[in-house]
Amino acid sequence: MSLPDVIPASRTAGEWWPPVMLDPVWITANAGLFDLMHVHFGFESFSVGHLTSCVEALASVGRPLVFTVHDLQNPQLFDQTRHEQHLDVLIAGATVVTTLTTGAAREISQRWGREAVVIRHPHLLDFNSVSAESVPDPGERSTAVVGMHLGDIRAGTDARRATMNLVGAVRMLRAGGLDVQAEVHVSTRVRDEAARDAVAQACREAEGVTMFEHPRLSDDELVRALAALDANVLPYRHGTHSGWLELCYDLGVPVVAPSIGHWLDQHDEPGAVVGFDPGSVGSLAAALSQTLRHPQTMSRRAVRAERRAQRWAHRGVIATAHAEVYRTALTAVGSADVTSSGVRRRDRDMPDHQKLRPPVTGNTAPET
Structure with missing residues (x-):
């Protein structure tokens, strides 16, 4: 159980805001409301000094910090200097550090000496509202469709090179007898207009590659667009983990990803994620050929149904793992007994305003 996010009075509809709870004054004033603080995202807008003060405030009130490392490289930024300084503070100051893949855990161990x-x-597809049968299935069509989504061309998206690689790979595959078409999707509002224009020109001049420019898709539109693909290419120049990849996995869509970061560690079952060298058109062509010429043995709907069952069962594993992390963190501060659910037992003589509450969980980033 988590405390509800604190919403600033100045917030406007649709606006993202930094987590109000990640503040030394708030921590000190509200220490009686929570057992521990769990940070995922949202700290990038703060100074290094501010985060240091938060770590010190948590220590002073005896509340442990759990930090989940999603991004060893921030996909929103070109210059990683400040992000790495933030990681220095949070990884060093956390009572327990968690991450999403074994590869990221190895990197954390090598760089910071923390295990x-x-x-x-967890799954990203809303299985309560989306069934295996309710989204499109590519079926037995003669033309394979490969998709690549550039979004608003944020810093971690290598729009120009990724598009040129895809154009070259499609040319090679078609020359080799594979009937394939590619779709490049770009938001109508982008951060790099010059890159968008270069992508548009490359697609206009290419055979079998079309650019689609449109507003940001709704969740339902995105699910249907991805589900109709035979493969999805990630266009990233740097990064660590990908929520986009997780959604494709839920939908049964094979992902072709650059062999950097830790995307290939997210799912290791054959065909789920295939890597390529982002500096080589031939490598991308080979990865797409492997994916498209050797499709899944089950139908897409059967794959989705199987993964739904797998992911649903994994929810319990994730919950148990977090409970153990919270027990470890609370035990480490050494100030209270801990229950099997990972929450400290209340002292019967403790005043209500001092009783400890569920963990505070940092809010999510505006974009995955």
Whole structure:
């Protein structure tokens, strides 16, 4: 159980805001409301000094910090200097560090000397409202369709090179007899207009590659667009983990990803994620050929149904892992007994305003 997010009075509809709870004054004033603080995202807008003060405030009131490392490289930024300084503070100051893959855990160990607990990413598809049968299935069509989504071309998206690689790979595959078409999707509002224009020109001049420019898709539109693909190419120049990849996995869509970061560690079952060298058109062509010429043995709907069952069962594993992390963190501060659910037992003589509450969980980033 988590405390509800504190909403600033100045917030406007649709606006993201930094987590109000990640503040030394708030921590000190509200220490009686929570047992521990669990940070995921939202700290990038704060100074290094502010985060240091938060770590010190938590220590002063005896509340442990759990930090989940999603991004060893921030996909929103070109210059990683400040992000790495933030990681220095939070990884060093955390009572327990967690991350999403074994590869990221190894990197954390090598760079910071901390052993991170690996807890896999949960499902992103809303299985309560989306069934295996309710989204499109590519079926037995003669033309394979490959998709690549550039979004608003944030810093971690290598729009120009990724598009040129895809254009070259499609040319090679078609020359080799594979009937394939590619779709490049770009938001109508982008951060890099020059890159968008270069992508548009490359697609206009290419055979079998079309650019689609449109507003940001709704969740339902995105699910239907991804589900109709035979493969999805990730266009990233740097990063660590991908929520986009997780959604494709839920939908049964094979992902072709650059062999950097830790995307290939997110799912290791054959065909789920295939890597390529982002500096080589031939490598991308080979990865797409492997994916498209050797499709899944089950139908897409059967794959989705199987993964739904797998992911649903994994929810319990994730919950148990977090409970153990919380027990470890609370025990480490050494100030109270801990229940099997990972929450400290209340002292019967403790005044209500001092009784400890569920963990505070940092809010999510505006974009995955």
